[in-house]
Amino acid sequence: MRRAGAGVLALASLAVLPAGAGVRAAAPAPALEVVATSTDLKALVEAVGGDRVRVDSLAAPLHDPHAIEVKPAQLARLKTAALLVRVGLDHEPWLRRALLTLGASAPGGARDLDLSRSVALLQTETPRLRADVAAHVHGFGNPHYWLDPENARPMTAAIAAALAGLAPAERAHFAARRDRFLERLDAGLARWHGALARHRSARLVTMHDAWTYFAARFGLLIAATVEPTPGVPPSPAALGGLVERMRATHVRVLVAEPYADPSLVRSVAARSGARAVTLVPSVGGAPEAGDYLALFDVNVARLAAALDAAP
């Protein structure tokens, strides 16, 4: 029975493969099929690859990246992808199983690009004790490194190198596109630093532990996190102590993600007197945050407005 099943599968894949190859040969300039695990990485790959790549993101913008259920069509795309681009660390625990399922045809080696290897990570101390775990739940360092725009330099460098490895003829094209992207990034950085310059060393409280890189880049200080373990609401004592300290030290802004528990955000803001501002952690999380640079335009504008308005 099992052998018969395997036979059917083999037949099916035989039937599929030539058809797929035919389509590819017929296309005039075959675009590289890239699978990214998040919309942020998708945006960066598109910035470098332009029309020479077709990128698909496994996670939707505001989905919890830890809890993705991979769908059959995505598995199929992963199998035929020329390149897999991922956040790495322990950000995509479901990916290992998906790749195991694909077996030998899973993207590996030069086809598997882990961008966490190209940036300097923060919060890499091993959380040994319960009290340490409270500060951050990530075992290998904080994985939200795409929220520091400076990290786009090494990330796009790694992407350009990987794409050039797969399509050597396009190397100059990718390099030129990356240079153009970096020019726009530099202009953006000047803009963003300008908008937040007045608020250097301002203290923020964040709902989740996602803004470490962002704050470090713009000289903001994160005093505490409301929900150290996402999805586990804080205890009354922790909440009371937090609100008291926020009032005592005049923390003016509370940073929330779009998916943060609205009643918790409302309650912390009301009791502490801080102003709640919703920042978008991923490209596409808000309609106006359509690409990587727009993501920072949106977040910087919202944060600067909140810091300006707060007393």
Next chain:
Amino acid sequence: MIDLLALPFLACLVLTGIHAYLGLHVLARGVIFVDLALAQVAALGLTVALLAGHPPASGAAYGYALAFAIAGGLLFAVTRVRRAPIPQEAIIGIVYAVSAALTVLVVDRAPQGAERIKQLLVGSILTVTGGDVATLAALYAAVGVAHWLARGPLLAISLGGDQTGGRRVLVWDALFYASFALVVTSSVQLAGVLLVFAYLVVPAAIAVLLVRGVGARLALGWLVGAVVSAAGLAASYAWDLPTGATVVAAFGVALASAAAALGARASVIAVRAHGLAALRPAAMALAGLVSLMGLALALFPALDHLWLDALERVAPEVQEAFLTPSERAVRRETLESLARGEAQLREMRALQQDVQWGTRTLDAERQERLRQFLAGRGELTAGDRLVLRTLRSKARERQRYWIGVPLALAGAGGALVLARRRR
């Protein structure tokens, strides 16, 4: 503490008021999981609302959730009267599973839906506002008045088991399930699925265990709900635990205590009637358990033996007796070093927090040194814990013969003696 927990406690009282009463109905009808099924259907409605583009905390989202839940409730009313060859509990389970699956399918299309569903499960009883509580109290007062006016037929159908069917019962059932759906949808938005289920079932169950008569049961249910809510909230504050989950656990403890008290009373009565012989089955079970624990220790000393860990925590001699003098010295040193290290970690962590909040200042280099010290000290503490674990496993290797084997034999012997005496 009072200012933080006053509103949550009021919310708990409002929940107790309506749910303890509905719980009596639900227990009598034997449709315990109707609550979870309706909550799941309401969650499905909520995700559909998200998909339609409504923000999660809006009136439209509530309307969707309510419409879905009432439709589910009416389905339960119809299926009860039809007297289908499958029990109603099966239909309730199917509705639960299918609507949960549909929720997953819809969530996949609606961004942030997954987070909402998680939040719906846990709830946010700690962060209710005065407006929330007032709205809920007014709504439930209205539902309560409606049930009071219709108490005759509703209680007759629930308690009397009026299985005759017919149009009249269908109408009352429809009213019951519709109001139930309204209550569940509103409560779940505020308190989360788990907490609402606990409020529905546990006070009513304790009341049914202890007293007779609808009025007495309702009064006791309200009392139990209020007392357990207060205890759960206080425990959540004192031990620094998430509030909703703590209150649910407190309800579990309350039911277990009530059951244990009933069991103790039954055995006292039995001992009075038949002498100590009445306790023999319990004693046999206890001896059997002791024997199994000893056997497990003798056969697999490397497993977790929680009872032995607890015993050693109270009386460290139980472990130290099985260590060589030098091992004992290492253990004491490590314990001291661990205590010192943890005190230091606490102090330094407090300093780091003060720096983060800006109430104390350190220059950048000293901040970095503090961070490195904390990381290093954390590793050392972890090393100390590893030493203690190694010593414990050494002791276990010896305890397996000196404690495990005797316990296994004594327990088995005791059980055999008790069994033989019965004949």
